[in-house]
Amino acid sequence: MMNKNQSLLWDHPRFRSWIAVARACQLMQTVLTRELTELDIKPPHLDILINLYRFEGISQQELARKLLVGRSNMSMALPQMEKRGLIERRGDTKDKRVLRLYLTREGRSVTEKAMAIQTALIERTLSSEPLDQCMAMAESMERLIVTLQSEIREDSREPA
């Protein structure tokens, strides 16, 4: 009876797989947080920096969308980073509402060091997995991302 319910849920291989994925993510985050302390930044700031590194001149709104966080989040975090001299916010010349974001020289340097740390961590911990296995996993995850994003959009369209 109660055993049936339990086994019904826990014997699903996909369920167990996903639990492992989530746990691995959590642990990776923990270790990354520790390794970033020497640069005095935390993973959320690193995510911002990496996106500015790749997409210079992006707006706060676009950045928030890429990071899957709220706009208010950016409004709180970015002024801090600006005070620390990592980034710069300049108003768009055409649209006076938007602020465009740029890395300073210092910010670029910190970003490169932090990305090196993160890459090294990933390489180190994933080195025992064969490359083609990693690629296959990436493809699965990218399909998953597309599925989930479309689901999120549907939900926000139909608030019924």
Place this chain on the structure above:
Amino acid sequence: MMNKNQSLLWDHPRFRSWIAVARACQLMQTVLTRELTELDIKPPHLDILINLYRFEGISQQELARKLLVGRSNMSMALPQMEKRGLIERRGDTKDKRVLRLYLTREGRSVTEKAMAIQTALIERTLSSEPLDQCMAMAESMERLIVTLQSEIREDSREPA
């Protein structure tokens, strides 16, 4: 020059794979949060419930370790859940320091409903991935978890 740095980091297949994994986790969390609103619980509470479902009579400390969160976290969250009638905390008879945790009838019912929602979500979004691919991913992730956990333990042993 700057291009070299950029390509050095972004051409690492394992790096890109991991970024996809992290993003998928974030999205899954977002969707799960939405689908759990009908039960009026959030993912952190569900994690607690699932662990109590499987390990009745666990202590707060053990639970915190399983969830990879601080003890203080449990001290804040569990009294809330107790007030909502989902769980019960009873002092251990032998060791007066520890509080042992149990699901109430209501808590068990909510847990089963929530697990059904989560399982359905995972089955739905992962259904397009072949089962053996899921299993292979789970094995990779479990190896990764072991690696990361040992790394965390080393760090906390050598605070030098």
Place this chain on the structure above:
DNA sequence: CCAATAATGTTCAATGCTGAACAATAAAGT
């Protein structure tokens, strides 16, 4: 041109998580 609607960023209260300091209890060392 002017009103209505939309988009961008900010502020604020509420929530969750953390790490450090603390109180009570247990275990170990003497």
Place this chain on the structure above:
DNA sequence: ACTTTATTGTTCAGCATTGAACATTATTGG
């Protein structure tokens, strides 16, 4: 037995994140 050390749970201040309400600026429709 008694002092010291370790463990368990609590409290608290600090920080990140969210969603709602808001001000400013663009865009659209008349």
